[in-house]
Amino acid sequence: MTSTFVTLLDFLGTFAFAISGALVAVRHRLDLFGVLVLSFAAATAGGITRDVLLGATPPVALVDWRYLGVSVVAGLVTFYRHRQVSKLRNPVQLSDAVGLALFAVVGASKALTLGLGPVGAVMLGVVTGVGGGILRDVLVAQVPAVLQRELYAVAAMAGAIAFVALREAGIAQAPAAVTGAGLCFAVRWLAIRRGWGLPVAR
Amino acid sequence: MTSTFVTLLDFLGTFAFAISGALVAVRHRLDLFGVLVLSFAAATAGGITRDVLLGATPPVALVDWRYLGVSVVAGLVTFYRHRQVSKLRNPVQLSDAVGLALFAVVGASKALTLGLGPVGAVMLGVVTGVGGGILRDVLVAQVPAVLQRELYAVAAMAGAIAFVALREAGIAQAPAAVTGAGLCFAVRWLAIRRGWGLPVAR
Amino acid sequence: MTSTFVTLLDFLGTFAFAISGALVAVRHRLDLFGVLVLSFAAATAGGITRDVLLGATPPVALVDWRYLGVSVVAGLVTFYRHRQVSKLRNPVQLSDAVGLALFAVVGASKALTLGLGPVGAVMLGVVTGVGGGILRDVLVAQVPAVLQRELYAVAAMAGAIAFVALREAGIAQAPAAVTGAGLCFAVRWLAIRRGWGLPVAR
Numbered sequence: 102m103t104s105t106f107v108t109l110l111d112f113l114g115t116f117a118f119a120i121s122g123a124l125v126a127v128r129h130r131l132d133l134f135g136v137l138v139l140s141f142a143a144a145t146a147g148g149i150t151r152d153v154l155l156g157a158t159p160p161v162a163l164v165d166w167r168y169l170g171v172s173v174v175a176g177l178v179t180f181y182r183h184r185q186v187s188k189l190r191n192p193v194q195l196s197d198a199v200g201l202a203l204f205a206v207v208g209a210s211k212a213l214t215l216g217l218g219p220v221g222a223v224m225l226g227v228v229t230g231v232g233g234g235i236l237r238d239v240l241v242a243q244v245p246a247v248l249q250r251e252l253y254a255v256a257a258m259a260g261a262i263a264f265v266a267l268r269e270a271g272i273a274q275a276p277a278a279v280t281g282a283g284l285c286f287a288v289r290w291l292a293i294r295r296g297w298g299l300p301v302a303r
Numbered sequence: 304m305t306s307t308f309v310t311l312l313d314f315l316g317t318f319a320f321a322i323s324g325a326l327v328a329v330r331h332r333l334d335l336f337g338v339l340v341l342s343f344a345a346a347t348a349g350g351i352t353r354d355v356l357l358g359a360t361p362p363v364a365l366v367d368w369r370y371l372g373v374s375v376v377a378g379l380v381t382f383y384r385h386r387q388v389s390k391l392r393n394p395v396q397l398s399d400a401v402g403l404a405l406f407a408v409v410g411a412s413k414a415l416t417l418g419l420g421p422v423g424a425v426m427l428g429v430v431t432g433v434g435g436g437i438l439r440d441v442l443v444a445q446v447p448a449v450l451q452r453e454l455y456a457v458a459a460m461a462g463a464i465a466f467v468a469l470r471e472a473g474i475a476q477a478p479a480a481v482t483g484a485g486l487c488f489a490v491r492w493l494a495i496r497r498g499w500g501l502p503v504a505r
Numbered sequence: 506m507t508s509t510f511v512t513l514l515d516f517l518g519t520f521a522f523a524i525s526g527a528l529v530a531v532r533h534r535l536d537l538f539g540v541l542v543l544s545f546a547a548a549t550a551g552g553i554t555r556d557v558l559l560g561a562t563p564p565v566a567l568v569d570w571r572y573l574g575v576s577v578v579a580g581l582v583t584f585y586r587h588r589q590v591s592k593l594r595n596p597v598q599l600s601d602a603v604g605l606a607l608f609a610v611v612g613a614s615k616a617l618t619l620g621l622g623p624v625g626a627v628m629l630g631v632v633t634g635v636g637g638g639i640l641r642d643v644l645v646a647q648v649p650a651v652l653q654r655e656l657y658a659v660a661a662m663a664g665a666i667a668f669v670a671l672r673e674a675g676i677a678q679a680p681a682a683v684t685g686a687g688l689c690f691a692v693r694w695l696a697i698r699r700g701w702g703l704p705v706a707r
Contacts, residue, residue: 132501135450156562158358248539299536334703337652360560
């Protein structure tokens with residue numbers, strides 16, 4: 102039951118990240134296949150990088166075909182309805198924030214399970230959350246927005262730190278995950294709403 | 304005998320991909336060493352990524368020095384004779400298409416052998432075929448041409464799908480490989496000749 | 506004793522590479538978190554890539570938190586004092602050259618230890634030395650300076666070749682490492698001082 106719910110949220114996050122990849126691809130005038138590649142890359146590059154760094158090969162996104170399926174559906178919808186999708190700014194940002202929160206906690210959790218220490222687990226949580234967005238932007242020769250945008254990577258780090266700290270303190274998986282994901286989501290959502298950002302050097 | 308023939312074709316593909324890397328490097332005014340790095344990257348990044356994703360480390364391109372050797376020769380020839388090489392458009396495109404066809408089938412085949420499912424094997428066939436071209440363009444800060452050019456990645460996917468489908472249907476390795484590589488080559492070659500392309504979103 | 510000295514030099518190299526990443530990030534107006542990401546990426550991407558290619562996962566930079574610690578300190582100092590750090594051109598270039606020399610030899614040595622042949626070991630020495638600089642520049646959508654700058658990658662290759670050749674000839678680890686690192690440092694330092702460079706194709 103819980104597991105089905107998490108899987109559903111995981112695919113919701115994949116879908117949202119895939120839409121962000123497809124929108125960037127359409128804006129850079131890639132062809133249909135390029136749009137699908139960027140959908141899949143944005144949705145799965147974070148998790149694939151995490152699995153490669155952990156030696157957990159082949160990565161789950163290549164083994165479970167549903168990640169490709171969800172990404173392709175998101176890419177096709179965005180390709181043929183990109184005007185409408187662009188207008189859905191709130192729902193897209195909302196599910197993107199949900200995806201970020203889930204990916205950060207899932208990444209940190211998998212790293213802990215496979216024996217990495219707390220600092221490494223937090224780093225892999227961040228990588229899982231922001232890796233897709235970084236590859237998406239590198240593939241269209243842009244500086245990654247997640248390195249510039251309102252508390253994006255910071256939110257992932259906050260969620261991963263909260264989750265790892267609670268786990269290290271002996272708290273069970275479920276409450277630690279809910280707290281970590283909730284914190285990440287809250288930080289990201291408030292940052293969008295209130296325009297919070299980090300300082301830039303003068 | 305067959306195996307020697309395949310090895311020959313494999314090095315022909317490596318040579319062609321290395322030339323494409325060297326031409327891009329010369330055009331962006333990299334120095335001699337930069338040209339050799341891009342030759343090797345364009346020729347081997349697809350296979351190296353495939354091997355890393357499969358956990359088949361160290362990648363074959365680092366273990367068998369002949370991949371480096373072929374890449375360096377292609378890079379040196381292109382560096383010192385880039386005007387002439389640029390004019391050889393037909394032979395370069397021809398061997399590039401041969402390389403793409405071979406890499407797509409070899410990549411999918413290795414993935415099946417190492418236990419990946421059919422969807423993952425097709426994805427790794429595409430990665431093996433287009434990974435080198437993607438890294439080549441990312442290293443000179445350009446949007447990868449393979450995400451924009453006439454049916455480039457699509458040809459790799461078509462070949463990989465044909466190969467994997469035939470293998471799953473119980474067909475032997477050799478006829479499946481010839482069919483897959485032939486289909487990939489045919490799609491790519493016809494696309495170049497007739498200017499076929501995929502739609503771009505309006 | 507020797508080992509403590511090498512560890513110290515290793516962290517000095519990490520610190521210098523992290524500063525180079527932070528300076529690039531500040532120049533491209535990334536926010537504080539982006540600066541820290543580029544510090545860590547520039548300092549550790551070479552070693553992480555080496556470890557992934559060797560199958561030595563998880564990479565040491567994720568297991569030993571001190572790499573993150575050194576990178577963060579370098580990033581914070583550069584963020585808040587980037588004018589002063591920019592002026593320290595000599596010390597920064599000097600420790601960058603020390604880092605390059607150490608990373609090239611350490612990378613080749615680890616590859617030999619894990620069973621790679623001499624050609625592959627030299628390649629991984631170069632990857633360890635220049636990988637961080639490449640990722641740093643790709644993340645700000647620039648052509649990597651190490652593919653264009655005075656004998657940067659060439660110096661790494663010279664050091665790695667010397668080290669591997671001496672090891673293959675039966676020389677002990679310590680003198681081989683000192684010779685290789687010394688050669689790399691000398692080539693790089695002379696190239697900076699005298700403006701040495703490789704030819705660019707006309």
